[in-house]
Amino acid sequence: MPKLIKDGRVVDDQWQGEILQPEQIPESPAAPVAVQLEPGQGPATIPCALSNLGLVTIFFPAFTDGRCFSYARELRESGYTGEIRATGHFIRDQLFYLQRCGFNAFQFAEEVDLDACLASLSDFSESYQAAVDQPEPLFLRR
């Protein structure tokens, strides 16, 4: 079973079903579905209510494509509380920022030492600006 990082731990991939493209999803799915987003195909392309989703994967074609960061944040700001999984070609050194934007699962396309990667989730102990992990900016907490 493929491994990934989820909620700060190395775990097996629990998602059993298919992962759909947004256009494959009905407006009112009967059971929770998984959807794959990618740059150019953001949260606005999801046809159903976010509460119908069991998993959102956001695919990085290249680690430098920063659109994915905004997509995760917009999903969280719209009230989605399920798993947001980064897939594809992001890198370990982005984990801290990805987590701040609302990603809580990370499935690398490349072979990496997942246990070693966990350290990068806590590169910083404090941040200036508000984000998903800390909705209040530092200036409200000084």
Next chain:
Amino acid sequence: MYVYDQVDQRIIDERVAQFRDQTQRFLAGDIAEEHFLPLRLQNGLYVQRLAPMLRIAVPYGMMNSAQLRKLAEISRNFDKGYAHISTRQNVQLNWPELADVPDILAELASVQMHAVQTSGNCIRNTTTDQFAGVAVDELEDPRPWCEIIRQWSTFHPEFAFLPRKFKIAVCGTESDRAAIHAHDIGLELVPHPDSGEIGFKVLAGGGLGRTPVIGSVVCEWLPKKHLITYLEAILRVYNQLGRRDNKYKARIKILVKAMGVEAFREHVEEQWKALKDGPSTLTDAEIDRCKGFFTEPAYKQIDGLAAAATVKAQGEQNPEFGNWVTRNTVAHRVPGYRIVNISLKATGYAPGDISDVQMEAVADFADQYAFGELRSTHQQNLVLADVEQEHLFDLWQKLDALGLATANIGYLTDVICCPGGDYCALANAKSIPVAEAIQDRFDNLDYVYDLGPLDLNISGCMNACGHHHIGHIGVLGVDKKGAEFYQVSLGGSQDKDASIGKILGPSFQQEDMADVIEKLLTTFVGLRQSEESFLDAYRRVGLEPFKEAVYAKAD
């Protein structure tokens, strides 16, 4: 100036630790070159022609004497004993070793400095007026706002992988010394037309580089408390819709142009709806906290007229000093004080370069004469902002002894110039030798003064680090079949009436550049009306007379 508390210090220390680990993993072969690239760039590290280049951030150009002494020490211990002031008010080292960079960053952190986001496709160092807080024409000090923007943009998790670099400038004065029209976002502190309350005029989509564009007004007047949420909305639009398929079309200026400013504004307003009045809305407490770092120093009560009379008398006795006061010092809003520009444009030295010995001396002068603070300017000079007129003569003598009193601020030989092909891997052509040839040719200062204010800007390539588009005379190094040539443009301006220079015609060889500049200036002197400046004369007569003079066939 802003002083770190424990949290600011912890964040910057953790950044050093993060990059130390990344550098070790890279040197051990555990991070691929392409993955390390943006990591090192966002820590200021380029790999250049001869060695890495480290760009150290000077947030909005403010430094204290301890920081400058640290820069002197670092340049001596890790480099060749000099540093370079860049056109973004930052400090560059040309010869550090990659393996030393984490140690350099740790040294910087010990004096509350860093190299964060000085490069890479992220929000860069926010810049402002080098005379902020002391200028006579200032509506409001822009520096607290720069600091608020610095904190918001530092390690912003959503905007570290933008389509391209992103630069913000703020100005709070009538005359724009921050070139806000040439930035991705330009912010101007302006009164509301009805209430008079001060807010921000927000421009977006300005920029230089390959496609120079003057910024468009996105918001005529934004209440101050909404600054961060509004910036966040602009960045979100740009991050999602900016082009990523072609790096030459990836800046926000291309997006704003392609969409039209009205459509762009609608997108921003749409994004802003979700953010406006949210937790990032600035509180009075935070605004006051930041303003509290930029209060007045302990100015003395001085009879301004008497102080000016003394300086005038000293100047009559020593005309060289008098001339320096006229050319290199600027009116201060407090009676009895002057703003002193320290010229880093002596002939024979690369524009903007300063040695370790000079840095240490200037740090001492800052302590003795200017409340321990100084500024770097985007014209690549330094400024002591609060000097008592009574001390000007002493200061001048000391600066002169160090080669730092060249009386040319704002004139032809105060050349703005990128490091160019001598150092930079991106450059098509050298820029420093062109600056030097021009400074050599025009060594008669009286002639230079007679020409009036003149911005000569030289860039070694399209990236336009020398801001050639907004020079009254701009010079751009171009590559023609492997040979270095120089294209000349006229009529650029960075002031409120900002304009992009027009290309004169076919490019020139390096050895002809001083002749070309001389022909342009002779033409100007011939057609100028009374005290007209070069820019005004150009705007009156256009490109043609200059073109004819420069490209005329020899008889």
